[in-house]
Amino acid sequence: MSKTVLITGITGQDGAYLARFLLRKNYKVFGSYRRLSTPNFWRLHYLGIFDKIKFLSCDVTDSRSISECIQESNPDEIFHLAAQSFVGASFHQPLYTTDITGLGTVRMLDEIKRSNKKIKFYQASSSEMYGSESSKIKNELTEFHPSSPYAIAKLYAHWTVNLYRKAYGVHATSGILFNHESSLRGLEFVTRKISNGIAKISLGLSKELTLGNVSAQRDWGYAPEYIEGMWMMLQQKNPDDYVLATNEVHSVKEFVQEACKIAGVPCKKIQISETNLRPFDLQYLCGDYSKAKKKLGWKPKTKFKKLVKLMVEEDISRWERWLKKEYFPWDAATSGEDSKIINS
Numbered sequence: 096m097s098k099t100v101l102i103t104g105i106t107g108q109d110g111a112y113l114a115r116f117l118l119r120k121n122y123k124v125f126g127s128y129r130r131l132s133t134p135n136f137w138r139l140h141y142l143g144i145f146d147k148i149k150f151l152s153c154d155v156t157d158s159r160s161i162s163e164c165i166q167e168s169n170p171d172e173i174f175h176l177a178a179q180s181f182v183g184a185s186f187h188q189p190l191y192t193t194d195i196t197g198l199g200t201v202r203m204l205d206e207i208k209r210s211n212k213k214i215k216f217y218q219a220s221s222s223e224m225y226g227s228e229s230s231k232i233k234n235e236l237t238e239f240h241p242s243s244p245y246a247i248a249k250l251y252a253h254w255t256v257n258l259y260r261k262a263y264g265v266h267a268t269s270g271i272l273f274n275h276e277s278s279l280r281g282l283e284f285v286t287r288k289i290s291n292g293i294a295k296i297s298l299g300l301s302k303e304l305t306l307g308n309v310s311a312q313r314d315w316g317y318a319p320e321y322i323e324g325m326w327m328m329l330q331q332k333n334p335d336d337y338v339l340a341t342n343e344v345h346s347v348k349e350f351v352q353e354a355c356k357i358a359g360v361p362c363k364k365i366q367i368s369e370t371n372l373r374p375f376d377l378q379y380l381c382g383d384y385s386k387a388k389k390k391l392g393w394k395p396k397t398k399f400k401k402l403v404k405l406m407v408e409e410d411i412s413r414w415e416r417w418l419k420k421e422y423f424p425w426d427a428a429t430s431g432e433d434s435k436i437i438n439s
């Protein structure tokens with residue numbers, strides 16, 4: 096018999112890839128999203144799955160809304176991906192981030208505890224929770240030293256998952272995912288900002304790209320592979336915590352250099368601006384995924400250079416199609432800078 100899933104935050108990169116993955120596995124997919132004036136469904140259209148999803152509007156700041164959403168979908172599994180997920184923005188909106196990213200998870204878990212403890216719950220925990228102060232390579236046993244409002248909210252949610260597992264027997268699992276990227280990434284995140292910016296420079300649509308802390312190093316993997324790992328976690332008999340990572344780090348500068356090489360753009364077109372710096376930034380994050388490898392049989396496949404290549408080539412192709420009037424840049428249309436071009 097086919098299973099039913101509820102994905103909160105289905106409009107984001109991970110939600111869209113996960114929906115496609117589960118549809119291919121014959122799941123009935125319910126997806127919740129925040130009711131905005133202009134819902135942002137471009138990724139679901141891009142993957143050609145929009146018509147296959149049953150949409151529910153759900154506000155994770157409102158327990159009543161969560162309760163209705165769970166009742167209506169009656170899921171076997173919930174992947175809770177809804178969050179304010181941009182670390183930079185969390186410094187400007189700490190309370191909003193705490194409410195959505197931290198308390199949102201508590202409200203979800205509490206509703207599961209109240210209504211149906213058979214539901215398997217996946218929490219999108221984050222490598223940001225580690226902060227900079229702990230040991231160099233992070234695994235499930237490493238101490239957390241969260242250093243942004245986003246990281247603190249995620250850690251609060253992470254510990255709540257742990258508590259509901261132990262105290263109430265909820266089948267709640269946390270995936271501690273290191274950065275995972277793709278051509279469906281939002282333009283506010285650095286990898287997609289670079290691939291999109293350099294694609295536009297290469298086609299004469301933009302003159303330069305402005306970044307912040309280019310010496311920061313991250314463990315960057317390919318998002319669709321991480322989605323599969325998330326699903327594997329929920330298929331286990333017992334709930335647990337798992338790290339997904341590549342165990343390889345590269346700096347933002349290296350990402351820029353590789354992207355420039357692929358697009359044939361001189362690196363001097365990249366500027367640095369104070370406005371892109373965070374009040375506090377993590378310099379280095381590297382993950383150890385050996386538990387996921389041993390227990391789930393999961394491992395990353397796409398290497399750094401291939402990841403940069405696929406992102407840059409996809410953005411160049413999108414803008415080329417836009418120049419030929421064959422394609423509307425859905426995500427770029429929502430960002431200020433790009434909308435100037437679209438409107439001109």
Ligand SMILES: C[C@H]1O[C@H](OP(=O)(O)OP(=O)(O)OC[C@H]2O[C@@H](n3cnc4c(=O)[nH]c(N)nc43)[C@H](O)[C@@H]2O)[C@@H](O)[C@@H](O)C1=O
Nearest residue numbers: 180182221222273274283284285306307308309311371376
């Ligand atoms: C695992 C974790 O992964 C992501 O969080 P993030 O690592 O903060 O991702 P990011 O792409 O915003 O920044 C990466 C690094 O790049 C630096 N950087 C330089 N210049 C710019 C710049 O211009 N823009 C941005 N965004 N970053 C810049 C920035 O300062 C930082 O050091 C989220 O998915 C989060 O939800 C999550 O859970």
